[in-house]
Each structure stands twice: as structure tokens, then as C-alpha cells.
Amino acid sequence: MQFNHFAVPDGIAFSSFEERIIEDHGATLSLRSPCLSSEDIVQLMQTIRENRQKIKDYRTDQLIQIIDAAIQKWLDPNYPLRQFAEKWVPIITGYDKNMVRLELKQFLRLFRKKELLRFIQQEFPSISVLDEFYPQSNGGWSRAYGPEFIFHIFSGNVPGLPIWSLVMGILLKSANFGKTPTGEPLMAILFAQSLREVNVDVANTLAILPWKGGNQELEAPLYQGSDTVIAYGSNETVEQIRKQIPSSTRFLHYGYKISFAMVGREALRQDLYRDTLRRLRDDMTIYDQQACLSPHLVFIEAGGNVSPRMLAQQLSSELQQYALIRTRAKLSPEESQAIRSLRNEYEFKAMTNPNVAVYQSEIGTEWTVIYHKDLSFQPSPLNRTIHVVQCEHLEESIPAILPFREYLQTVGIATHPTRLMHLSGILGEQGVTRICAIGSMNRSVPGWHHDGRFNLIDLVRWVDLEGSAEALAEQYDLDVE
């Protein structure tokens, strides 16, 4: 089966192609993508920039309708593109088939009309501020203009994530150029195809293609010609990109983040601890912790009905059973090695230190739980590997997280209401940007402040039409007395 692994506007043709062959149990998928030159890039940039003129006059609620219509297609289990994604995304990413099916379904629901309205409402006084001047309470008018041209550099760790970025660009009436990752190359292009089925004008403002990152010839025109660049990826990737972008270009980046969980003794009550365990397991198994929202570590408070050590043991057992239901993705040799080194390090420590214990899958690196009785904080190599750290009081764990301040993102938390507020205050002060229930760490809500920032507001340019101009204009109306 051949799949045109690119989404480009009408009227663009390529002369030569290359193929990436993916095979699985006798089924073959050929991802066909154009051999690109800088001229191709420039031509594509020019075309989508011109095509943008057409959607500039679309009202935002029309764009929401279009996105919603494309998403509605995906909510039908028989939609051919969904079936295609459900078959091939797991094969390409290695993620469990059922996990991909369930998570994609849940994720795409974030872009239905009602969620998009809430998303915009979170940041703007009115949806119409993106379409026309909107009256300000202090007199005068304001209007928000989106970027003319956004270059998105997607990452492949979480299937479908590029859609988030594309949707923002479409809502802001920008021309969107996307570079797909090799890790998960399909979803951005499939979504563009769905948009094309709904509205050609919008589809013609998108160009999404794959190439190997770091290709100066192809990327230079994009860095130079975009007024906004959004990049997802490792810190190194982000730094590489930053060097090449003119200082006047707006650069949004989503790099390496560390998330963790905190479990108070009140969540370790006899009648609740099983639920607590299941939630922790979910947080660390969805996409094998590849999202920046997933926990590297969990602090467990001592003094509950179940000790932190026993919780670590039971979490191990949960992971063992879960590994049979949802297989973990195959790892690269480097990823496996990272887990094995961590295991070796702590197995060695555990030989002389009873305050450390290592629980692990018997054969491969499917899952690993490292129990620490002494307070510490360190990132995990992920892929179902977690540190379980005992503490007497959750509050006392705070000093341990300080060295990681600049990387902190989500904290999944299970504690009493009064402690929740108190702890959230402290965590916020230390750099954490999102606090949620354990079990929900991987599911951010529409309108959340990604890495503590606005989503759309950070991309728009405001234009103020001040009251003085309005008042003066009145004078020029001959009919005014």
C-alpha cells in the first residue's frame, strides 16, 4: 500500500520521490515523499502565503466549524483515515495498538467545536477579537492578528500532538508549514487530508512534509521567511534551531520537561490505595512516559495504611500484569542501555543499602521501579521506569526538586483538600506549571497554559485602535452636531 506522505496545496507537483518502506506481518506500507530542493520549499512557502489571503476573511467561528467537521470524521470508527491510523501508527511508533486507539480517540475530542470555543474563551474576551476590532472597557478597540506564516517543527513522541499546533495556526488564519518527524509521521498529514475533505481553502494554506532535520538548504528559507517558529523536541534540537532564527522572529519551543507525582498518606487508605495504584500505573504507561506530562518519579508519604515500599512492590506487580495487556514499545539500543545502567547502578547500591530496592521485569526492560527510602529526586530514562521515593511529609520533598526548577512541568497529586492548596502554592513557586490529579497527568484540558504560557495569546499581535482616534473620527462626520 502506498501513502503520499505529504500534504501540499493544489497546483504543486514534484518530479522525484523517495520511499520509506514499513513492513509488518506481511503488510507493507510505502511512505512516498518528494525529494525536496530549496526551490521547492520557496515555492511552497509562496503558495501557502498567497492562499492565506483567501482564509484571512474567514470568520473564526467558520474556521472552528471546519476543524470540527474534520474532527467529527475521526470520531467515526469506520472513517478510513482513522482505520489507517489505528493500523499503522502503532506499527511505526511501536506503541500498543489499543493504547493508540484509545488515546487518539480521546485526544482528538479536544478539537471539537465546544472544546475549541472554550480554548479560545480561556485566552480572549471574545472569539470575534480575532475577526474584527472589539470594544475595550477603557475606551477604544483592540484586535488580535495571528502570524502570517508559521513554521512548525513537530516531534514524534506523542501521536497526534502536531494537530494541536496546526489547529492553533489555523484558528489564527496563518499559513502553516510543518515538518513531520520520523517517529510518528502520519497524523499531521492525515489531519490535513481530513481538512481537505471539508474545506479546500484551509487545506491549501498547509504544507506538511518530511525531511531529515538539520538540512540547512531546506530549512534556511523557512527560518528566514517565517514570522513565527514553533518547535517541539529535545533541548539540543531547540538550541540548534534558536541559533538559526532571526531575532525578530517569534520562537515558541516545547523542550525537555520533568513531571512527577505526589501521593499523600490519605490516598493510601485501605479502601483507596488500589485506586491510587491504578492511577499511578496509568500515568506512567500512557505512551510509555514519552509525553512531557508523564511522571519520572513519585513521592509517597509514609504513615498510610500501605507503606511506600509496599506501594512500590504493588506498582511493580501492576506493571507486570499491564505489560501482558499493553506491550511497551520496542526501544532503541540507547534507550534500553539507559534503563539497564540505571538498574545496575541501583542493584549495586541495594546490595549494601537496605534503603534502596530495585523491582524489574524479569527478561527485558519492560518496566522498572526503583524504591528509595531516602529523599532524593532524579529524572528517569522513562519507557515505564519510575523512581518511588519515600518521604515523611510531602512538603519535605520540595528541597529535592529545586535543582530541576527550570525543567519542572506537571505534578500529579493525591492529597487532602487543605493540603492540596498549600502544596500547590509551594509547587507553583518552585516552577511547576500544571498540577492535576494522579491518573490525569497525560490528559491536559482544553485551554491549559502549556508550560505556563498562553497558547494563542503568545502567537498574536495586538492592534489597538485608541479612543482618541475614534473620538476624532466623529468630528469628521458632517452629520454630527
Added chain:
Amino acid sequence: MLKGKVVLVTGASRGIGAEIAKQLGKQGAIVIVNYLQNQCAANEVVKDIEQNGGTAVAIQADVIDSDQVEQMVHMIVDNFMGIDVVVNNALPHYTFNPRTRKPAWEIKWQDYQTQIQGNLGGAYNVTHAVLPYMTQQQEGRIINIVTNLIDFPIVPYHDYTTAKSALLGFSRNMAAELGAFGIKVNCVAPGLTAHTDSSQDTPENVRESIIGLTPLKRLTHPQDIAGAVLFLASSWSSFITGQCIYVDGGLTMK
């Protein structure tokens, strides 16, 4: 399947326990033959296992004494680096004689207490002693020997069968909670077992009537029970917990 597994069988110097120990030894397990008094018999079992190429060691401990049990388990873990399977087979002395048994109007509360302490108390002590090791290993099998009389009290041995019923309830509750640590707790419920000291006083006519009701037309033999224990100790039964296997030729059907 059981090669290198460290298995403790309580009350293993004689009867059903001895047979279980021998069969485990044949399968390559490292067998700890626990006994109360009969050191000679326990050594015989060890010798038998060793002659068949297996590894075994006899350790004396009274299962109703928690200190002795702690000490025994500590010794096992110290020497063999862990404990994988426990077969709680030990029981206080009991004679299965329908003619001399105490009827409902004569049995004393003390009789019940003796049986409960021996059967349930012993299993409790051993289970608690091995728990820290099994939770740490994330794996473990606990097999408790009960009786088919729980479901079919063909002869009402009140004290004995009540204590075994308690052991079945104990096992199911343990299974419910310890499953989360990868520990499986199951029971084996034999019927009247031929060729054991406890059953030698059961008269012939009772034996015959039991055989008459049994689809497989004979009494239970120790090897039959060992077979079920081997299954529950092995990874053939890795997704089975909280169950009771009746080894009585079909006399009891559940």
C-alpha cells in the same frame, strides 16, 4: 518447571507432606522438609530426594510457635537466597476414626481451638514469616492443604473440618490482598487418603462406602495430592489464585 525453586513443605516427615516433598524434589526444587518430632522420618525423606538427584534439607520447627517459624524461614532465606513456594501441610495430631470421633453434643470448644491453632495458626505463622521475602520478590506461591470434608462432611469431624474451613477462608482472603504483589494463594482439598498414619483407623466399611460414591472408584493417594501441589507450585498455574482443587476422584464436585 520447578528447577531451583526453594520450596518449604511443613509437616513433611510423613504421609501426604512427605510425598509432596519427594515429588517436588524430583522436579528439581530445593526442598525444605519441615518436621516437628520425627527427625528420622524427615531424614529419610531428604535421603530419598537426594538419591533421586535432588536437593533437600530437614529443618525442625513447630509451626504453631511463631519464633521457631521466623527462625526457620530466616535460615532458609539465608542459605538459599529466597523462598518461592510454601506448602502448609502440617496439622495437629488427628485420628480419622468415625467410631471414636466426638459427636456434636460432646465436642468441646477446646477441641476446636486445638485444631484451629494447629491448622490455621500454623499457616498464619508461616505465611507471615515469608511475606516480606515474597513481596520483595514480587512472586510467591502459598499452597494450603485443606480437605474435601469442607464441602462434603461425609463423616462430621467437627473440630478438624471447621479448622480446615477457616484455613480455606484465610487462603481466599490472603489471595485477594496478596495478588497485588504477585503472590498466589491456593488450596488443595484431598479426600480420605490411603496409606497415611492419620487415616489408618478409618474402618474398611467407611472406606468402601466412600469408594462407592467416588466416580474414579478408589481413595486418594498421596501422589495424587502431590500432583495438584506441583501444578499450583509451577508456572502452569501462574494465573490461578484463591482456588481450591479437590483431589478426591470426583467425590466432591463444585
